[in-house]
Amino acid sequence: MKIKHIDGILLKKMIMQAKNSLEANKNTVDSLNVFPVPDGDTGTNMALTMNAAAKEVQNVKYIKIEDIAEAAANGSLMGARGNSGVILSQLFRGFAKGCKGKEKLTTADIALALKNASDTAYKAVMKPIEGTILTVAREIGEKAVELSKREDDMEKFLENVIVHAEGVLMKTPDMLKVLKQAGVVDAGGKGLIFIMKGFYEAVANKETVVEIPENVQVIEHEGIEEQGEIHFGYCTEFIIRGKNIEIENFKEAIGSYGDCMLVVGDENLVKVHIHTNHPGEIIEKGLQLGELINIKIDNMRHQHQNRIFEGENAHETSTVKEYGMIAVTMGKGLTDIFKDLNVDEIIVGGQTMNPSTEDIKKAIDRISAQNIFIFPNNSNIIMAANQAKELSEKNIIVIPTRTVPQGIAAVLAFNAEEGIEENREAMTKAINSVKTGQVTYSVRDTHWNDIEIKKGNILGMQDGEIKRVGTHVDEVSFMLLKDMISEDAEMLTIFYGEDIDGNRAQQLADKVAEMYEDVEIEVYYGGQPLYYYIFSVE
Known part of the structure; x- marks a missing residue:
């Protein structure tokens, strides 16, 4: 049956299914990240942002078009993570503007909302770059306006918009050199297409079900409910260091133990955050996968009582x-x-x-x-x-x-x-006045500035640019420091990570000191995950 209008109920389904579509495919989006270092992956950030939007939509009491769109905009705004998440929140903000005052949405209305979404996102970025999610969003809006003039069947309309968007996505490597070098399309653009596919699947009644994770908090000492009873009393955090960790399986294993769950990382290093009444059992399950580091358990009920007491006496x-x-x-x-x-x-x-x-x-x-x-x-x-x-x-x-x-x-x-x-x-x-060096490892095979990089290679970076690639941490670190230390350098600070022993860091410092006698060198424990060393040269 042809669908010519979208009402509040269907719009809500579309946003929920967009969340499901992105959540189910976030690893695909993550795999397209150009830079091969462990970072805030695009798919994960967009999915977390979309989950925040969907949760806000789920709580809307009145099924009005503009209320649903506004809820998605507000949820994504507060839940935005990373640059891709912020851009996504601006797309929803523009989309909501196009839905104001509408009781039902025609293809022309959806086209206007998509065009507003693109315009708003472009204005939010100081220096828009073509070949990114912005390009895909703009093309979606422009194609939607064109198609809406001759197509009133919502299903066919969205299907054709997506086909056009996928064609644009395939051209992004021709617009952005780094994409072509890495042999990938733009990750943010791919994520946006999964959102559009979610819209289409809801309209075509092809929905899937993926549970919405509870709102995630990553601030130190956060996670305390401001009102009402605290159902899960212990904020439990740790990092699992192992091999071939199946993140999704672990999430399923601990999901029923609490709420506010965050499990992110890769097959070798996983950050875990959950509110639970049984922190010991969560830790036991983590130990089955590897070594646990940075374990932190906070009694939120105790913190909550202290906060109330402090609040009552704040005026003093x-x-x-x-x-x-x-x-x-x-x-x-x-x-x-x-x-x-x-x-x-x-x-x-x-x-x-x-x-x-x-x-x-x-x-x-x-x-x-x-x-x-x-x-x-x-x-x-x-x-x-x-x-x-x-x-x-x-x-x-x-x-x-x-x-x-x-x-x-x-x-x-x-x-x-x-x-x-x-x-x-x-x-x-x-x-x-500061030069920054970072030593980490590659999470995928890729090409960067004509350098072939294999998964697991050690990478030495200066101010975000890969300068050295090798197989040994100490060798890459020393060569990177030789690149960074110039004649006018006065001070080197070495922050060593959780995987580096203090004696090993000092040995590196001593080796550099032999070569650069006029440079003052300080060594500090940083304890940072993922990066063996962080260097500061002034």
Whole structure:
């Protein structure tokens, strides 16, 4: 039967099925990431953002078109993770604008909403790049407008839009050199097509069922319910280090033990977060898969009571200071370093675990300060930080730090006696004076700048560019440092990760010291996962 109109009930089904489609195919999207390092994968970030949108839609009481669209926009806005998630939230925001005042949607109405989605997303990105999700979104909107003039059958209309979008996606390697070098299409564009396929499947009555994960919290000390009874009392977090870990099987094994579950990573390293009443049983199941590190169990009921007590007595002690600071990082050593530098809030996140807009907004809310500096310390978190800034009534200054060394340098440049602009200028200058090196491993076979890279190779990167590829951590690390240390270099700081012994890090420092006698070298335990070393050269 031909469907000519979409009502609120069907729109709700479309968004829920879009979530199912993306959730079922997020690993496919993840596999298209160009850069072969362990990072905040596009598919995972888009799926988590879409899950937040779907959960908000699921809670809508009145089945009105604009209420459903607005709920999806709000949910994706707060749940946005990574650059792809932020762009997706802007697409939903534009889509919602096109649905305002509509009781039913025709193909012309859907086309207008899709066109608005693309226009809004383009405006949100400072320097739009063609060959990305933005290109696919624009082509979807333009093709939809064209098709709507002659097609009123919603099923055929969406089917033809998707066919066109897939054709555009196949051309993205011709638009973006890095895609062609890696032999892949754009990951974000692929994710968007899975969302469109979800829309089509709902209209064509070909829905599948995938459970919506509970809202995920990744902020340190977060996860406490603000109202009502806490059903699962222990916030349990740890990392599993093993081989050939089946993430989906593990999620199924622990899913019934609690809520607010997050299980992300790859076959060798998995980050686990869950609220449960049986942390011991969760840990036992993790031990069956490998070694456990960074174990943390918090009694949320106890924390909740303390928070209530502190809230009741806040009027006695609360003061609003002039400046506050938020930093994003992973690893106990790096966390302690930022705390020692008087950073107020540490958001546990970074590679493979990008915090959401809501995570950052909650950290902002917890700081009693007039002006708050945010240090994302990851290029994939800057957009979410800026989105959180727009949602806050406080004066938020996002310092666009892309690495931990940049973040530390920026914090060290802070002067409480100076004004906001003076501090911004000093921090920006500090960022530009730091070279960042990172040593990690490749998660996939690929080509990068004509270099053939195999899965498991050790990668040495300087400021985001792969400079060295090899098979031994120590050798790649030393060669990378030789590339980084120039004649005018004065200081090298080595932060060693959780997989590196302190003696081994010191041996590397000693070897560098023999070659560069005028360079001051400091070695610190960073405890960061995924990266064997992080280097800072000034």
